Amino acid sequence: MFARTLVLVLCLLAFVSPDATGGTKDPAAAAAVPALTPAVLGHLAAPAGTASAPVAANPSPARLLIPRIRVNATIEARGLDANRNMLTPKDFNDVAWYNLGPTPGEPGNALMNGHVNWWTGSAVFTRLSELRPGDKVIVVRRDGTRLTFKVTGRRIVLANARVASLFAPSPVATLTLITCTGSWDQRIMSDTHRLLVSAVLA
Numbered sequence: 001m002f003a004r005t006l007v008l009v010l011c012l013l014a015f016v017s018p019d020a021t022g023g024t025k026d027p028a029a030a031a032a033v034p035a036l037t038p039a040v041l042g043h044l045a046a047p048a049g050t051a052s053a054p055v056a057a058n059p060s061p062a063r064l065l066i067p068r069i070r071v072n073a074t075i076e077a078r079g080l081d082a083n084r085n086m087l088t089p090k091d092f093n094d095v096a097w098y099n100l101g102p103t104p105g106e107p108g109n110a111l112m113n114g115h116v117n118w119w120t121g122s123a124v125f126t127r128l129s130e131l132r133p134g135d136k137v138i139v140v141r142r143d144g145t146r147l148t149f150k151v152t153g154r155r156i157v158l159a160n161a162r163v164a165s166l167f168a169p170s171p172v173a174t175l176t177l178i179t180c181t182g183s184w185d186q187r188i189m190s191d192t193h194r195l196l197v198s199a200v201l202a
Contacts, residue, residue: 149202
């Protein structure tokens with residue numbers, strides 16, 4: 001039980017780190033990642049021509065609302081660990097925004113991750129797989145303004161995938177939500193895959 005609890009805390013840490021050409025805010029945090037084939041990853045890009053959000057007084061994200069799956073969660077600003085992997089939220093009820101990348105609503109792909117379960121049961125993204133194209137994802141900023149994104153698709157990749165396209169620069173404001181999925185692999189003490197849900201600013 002202790003071993004599984006520990007891995008739930010670390011579930012997402014070994015998933016992705018930013019591309020050196022991905023436009024991160026902190027160049028020192030960038031690390032090269034191998035590209036995945038389209039057959040494995042598919043395209044997470046949103047439709048062209050979508051505008052970014054108006055400039056806000058304080059654009060930092062504060063809460064994530066997903067009405068379809070009843071998510072109303074605090075957003076923690078998190079970066080990278082010592083191995084250049086994305087940090088997960090400290091609280092399993094929260095989501096973690098990758099604060100070395102774009103802020104939600106800015107051009108580019110904002111990233112948020114959350115746990116799919118916890119040793120006590122459900123966690124913030126337990127129902128993330130239920131989202132479908134067109135579902136709303138709302139980011140509430142610290143100045144009180146709201147941004148509405150619409151789900152465009154979802155992909156499943158291997159747990160150890162380094163998904164370069166997630167960090168690619170873009171004129172479009174998009175959002176990707178990440179959590180664990182697949183089956184529990186006792187050999188590696190982790191779920192076998194990661195679920196990526198992509199959305200575009202409405």
